[in-house]
Amino acid sequence: MKQLQDAYIVAATRTPIGRSHRGYLRNTRPDELLATIVRAALAQVPRLDPAAIEDVVCGCAIPEGPQGLNVARIGAMLAGLPASVGGITVNRFCASGLSAVQMAADRIRVGEADVMVAAGVESMSMVPMMGNSPSLSPSIFARDGDVGIAYGMGLTAERVARQWKVDRAAQDAFALESHRRAIAAQQAGEFADEITPVEVTDRTASLEAGESVASTRTVRLDEGPRADTSIEGLAKLRTVFAARGSVTAGNSSQTSDGAGALILASDAAVKRFDLAPLARFVSFASKGVPPAIMGIGPIEAIPAALRSAGLRQDAIDWIELNEAFAAQSLAVIRTLGLDAARVNPMGGAIALGHPLGATGAIRAATVVHALRRHKLRHGMVTMCVGMGQGAAGIFERV
Template identity: 60%
Template sequence: MDNKMERQIQDAYIVAATRTPVARRKGMFRNVRPDDLLAHVLKSVMAQAPGLDPALIGDVIVGCAMPEAEQGMNVARIGVLLAGLPNTVPGITINRFCSSGLQAVADAASQIQLGNADVMIAAGTESMTVMTNMMGNKVVVNPAVFAADEQRGIAFGMGLTAEKVAQQWQIGRDAQDAFAVESHRKACAAIAAGHFKAEISPLAFSEHLPDLKTGELRIRQRLAEDDEGARADVSVDSLGRLKPVFHARGTVTAGNASQMSDGAAAVLLVSEKILKQFNLTPLARFCTYAVAGVPPEIMGIGPVAAIPKALAQVGISQQQLDWIELNEAFAAQALAVMHDLELNPARVNPLGGAIALGHPLGATGAIRTATLVHGLQRSGGRYGMISMCIGTGMGAAGVFERL
C-alpha cells in the first residue's frame, strides 16, 4: 500500500472562538452588512492566536442559512478578503439551515482529523435584518410538496411545526412562557456577571444619519459590546398578554420563540503539530458531530434523534455532559427535547438561550460553540454539547471536551 494513504486520524483542537454581540433584527446592526460582521470575527479570531501565520489556513468554512443578497456571492470568500487574510486563503459557504454554523465547525475539524489541513477557520454569519422574509428573497416551493400529505410538512412554517410539537407533546402555554422567562433571567444574569466578555469581540461601527432640519449628514460612532435581546422586564404576566402568532388557537407567541437576530462568530481549529509549533493553548478538543432526520412537520424534535447518535459515536453517556447548549428555536420544542431525553435542566443553557439571546440562523452554531468552550473553561466542566433542530426535519449535535 502507498504510504501516502496510511494516515491516522488526528485530533482537532479549538484554540480561539469569538463572536459579535447578537443584535435584534433591525436593531443595532440594522446598517451593518453580514459580510462585515463576518470579516470582523475572522480578524478577531486570528488576533487571539498571535504568531500563527494566516497563510497556513487551509480553508474558511462559513455557515449561512440564507446565502443570498447581501450575504450571497459566497460570503465566506468575501469575508476572507474583507478581513485582510492572504489571497491564498480560500473560503466556502455552507447551508444546513439552523445548524450551518455547527456544521462549519464539524467540517473544519474533519479536514484536520483527516490530515488535509493543519489550520482551519469555521464561522457563521447571518443578518435577518436583510431578509425579505423567513424563506428567502424568492420562494418557489416544489408543487409536489402540496400534492401528497406525506410531503406537506416541508412547506410548514417553523412556527406551525412548533405548534405541532406543543400539541403532540402536550406542552401548554404556561410552561412555554415560564421557560421563556427563565431564558431571559439567565441571560440577564450572565450579562451582568460579565460571563460573555471572553467570547465577545466588541464591534465598532459608524452610522450615517441625515439631519432633516439642516440637510446635513451626521456620523455617529457606536460600539456594540453586549447582546441586545435579553430583557429584565419579561414576566409570565407580560408574555401571557401576547397573542399566538401561527395558529388562532395556538400557544406559540413571539415571546416564547427565538428572536430574529443579526450576528457572526468564528472558531479557529488546529492540529497537534500546530499547537506545538506555535505554542498555542487549546480551549477544547472537537470530539464528534452527528445529524439525523425526523418528520418535517415536527422538526423541533430533531435533537432527540441526533444527541444519542453523537454520544454513541464518542462513547460517553448523557450524564457525563457538564454543559448543554440546546438551541431554543421555540420553548415548545426545547421542552419536548428535554422531556424525551430527560436532560438535566441545570445543565441546559445555563446562560440563557435563543429566546433571550437571539438566533441568527446560520451563525448560531458557531456562536454557541464560542459560548460553550469559554463556559467550560470558566466552569471547569469536561464535556459539553451543542444541539439544535433544523428546518425540513433534522437535528444536529456536536460534542466538545475541555482541555
C-alpha cells in the same frame, strides 16, 4: 486504516447578537461582520501564520444578497487573509454554523489540513427569512409526508406543543427563565470571554442641515435579553401562528443578526505555532425527522453524537440547546431527560437571539469558553433544523 488525528479549537469568539430590523447591527453588512469576527479570532492567536490556514468554512442559512456569492470567500478576503486561503459557504439552515465547525474539524482529523477557520454569519435585517424570492418545488405537495417542508416553522412548533403536551404556561415560564438567566449572566460578566465588541454606525436625519448625520458606538452585549420580562407580560401576548395555539413571539426565538468564528488546528500546528488549545472537537451527528415536527430534531441527533463520542448523556456538563421555540425545547428536554440546570445556563435564543446560520458557531464559542471558565469537561451544541433535521456537536476542554 489510518487513525484520525485530533482537531483542537485554539480561538473562539463572536459578535454581540443584535435584534433584526431595529437593532444595532441592522446596518452592518454581513460580509463585513464576518470579516470583523475572523480578524478578531486571528488576534487571539498572534503566533499563527495566516498563510497556514487551509480554508474558511462559513455557515449561512440564507446565502443571498449581501451574504451571497460565497460569503466565506468574501469574508476571508475582507479580513485580510492571504489569497491562498480558500472559502466555502455551507447551508444546513439553523445548524449551518455547527456544520461549518464539523467540516473544518473533519478536514484536520483526516489529515487534509492543519489549520482551518470555521464561522457562521447571518443578517436577518438585510436578508429576510426564506430569502427574497423563495420557490418551493410543487412536488413537495404531492405526498402528505413532504407537505411539512412548506410549513412555517411556527406551525411546526404548534404541532410539537400539541403532540408533546407542552402547554402555554410551561412555554411562557421557560421563556421567562431564558431572560432571567441571560440577564444574570450579563450582569456577572459571563459573556466577556466569548464576545468581541463591535463598532457600529448609526445614521439619523438632520432636517435643519438637510443631510444624514453619522455617529459611531461600540456594542458589547447581546441586545435581546430584557430585564422587564414577566410572566404576566408574556401571558398577554397573542398567538401568532395558530388562532387556538400556544406559540407566541415571547416564547419563540428572536430574529437576529450576528457572527461567530473559531480557529481549529492539528496537534502538529499547535506545536509549530506554540498555540494553547481551548478544547477538542469530539463528535458530530445530524439526523432527519418529519418536517412537520422539525423541532424534535435534537431528540435523534443527541444520542447519535453521544454514541459517536462514546459518552453517556450525564457526562455532558454544559448543553447549548438552541431555543427555536420553548415548545420544542421543552419537548427535547423532557423526552431525553436532560438536566435542566445544564441546559442553557446563561439563557438561550428566546432571550439572546437566533441569527440562523451563525448560531452554531456562536454557541460553539459559548461552550468552549464556559467549559474553561467553570472547569468543566464536556459540552454540547445542539439544535433543530428547518425542513426536519437535528444536529449536535460535542466538545471537550483540554
